[in-house]
Amino acid sequence: MGKSGKQNKSAKTVIPFGPQHPVLPEPLHLKLVMEDEIIVEAIPAIGYVHRGLEKLTEIKEFTQNVFIVERICGICSVMHAQAYCQGIETLMNIQVPDRAKYLRVIWAELHRIHSHLLWLGLLADAFGFESLFMQVWRNREKVMDIMEETAGGRVIISVNTIGGTRRDMSPEALRKVAVIADEIKEDMKELEKVFMADYTVKHRLVGVGVLEPDLAYEFGAVGPMARASGIKQDLRTTGYAAYGELDFEPVVETGCDSYARTMVRLREVYQSVDLIKQAIGKIPDGEINVPVKGMPKGEVISRVEQPRGEVLYYLKANGTKNLERLRIRTPTFANIPTLLKMLPGSELADVPVLILTIDPCISCTER
């Protein structure tokens, strides 16, 4: 007790985290209000690299927008194009050929694998496990190589088009994709032991950033963030593209912490391998796209499951070649409020892992 009779309290300190930080590949700023080493409040700041792509889609023709939405984010580019194309196809009542639906699934799941491997590597790097980071990214290279071989690009592969896909895969290419998918699975089975059981890894992840199921739902968590808190929410179960023909269940963990989120993404790599192999086994012969005639008119909402979770596209068309409005809500935009819930009560040393644990994509957020 001081002379005044008031109890001494630790002074609050404000620590800026980012926008430039070794753990952040893209700029995000957090104002952290601290009491000693404990965070009591976190306020985010974004807007460092906002590009106004939604506005650009009103100026470009609706057919050109496929290439714009792919550039919202490289890692999710296939799913962005898929969500946009699905929306236009609904507006114009276009029946996409079955083969194109399966091709969309195969390329989308390849993208999910490379996104999750990218994240697992970044996580290892964030807690200082350099060799694990390099091993994971070495496996990721296999996905990049097979995407280049089948689509001509390593990240932005531009395979989706309104009415189907722009490229096909030969039987040899499909066989090779299946072989590579198996190789990735085997490689990750080896690395899985480190993620699941290594003392230092568990020490940095278990019990860190706990997000209870009711809070995850209330704060609008999506994707692996929601599923690691026990919420069985995966838009692929709605059956878009060819997912309705494939057998799978959402990957759910109940740990609610950073370790559970790691496990969800790790298990989803295996799930994607399985989905790719199922799709290769069932893909029918036939056309890969249909011609597009006329102009879109009306309003529609299209949603797909990206590696980071649900993306929502709202499209409004007026019967001309330009859209009246294209609105995109990306998964990171939905997951930032959950980060604000997780940070208070955590230690400063856990901030890099906690930020990474939502798998932030600032390109998507700053579309």
Added chain:
Amino acid sequence: MIENAFDISKELLHIEVEDSKINGYRFVTATCVDLGDGTLDVIYHFDKDLELKNLRVNIKKEDELPSISNIYFSAILVENEMKELFGLKIKNIAIDYGGHMLLSDEELDSPMAKQQIVIEQRKGDK
């Protein structure tokens, strides 16, 4: 028209949003559309068991809309975004960036709002 969409007045917004929360809906996002006639459509998207429900409020540009961030905290970012990009007047956002979440002082006002483009009628030479 989008499926499962309901037109409501801004006076009923809080009641409907509270009702959505009580009935277990997740707030997905909101969409602002400038209709070009001095009014804005604000569409609130909610999800329950992967089914969407959409509440549409049509307001004049000069009208104020109450924030729903006191009901769904996750609305803070999209409300600030709509406020800055469309000039939508939203009051009492739980975290209000005062127009500087995305925009800087040098930016144009409300870059997503439709601009009135007046094309001068030129008389051709005869």
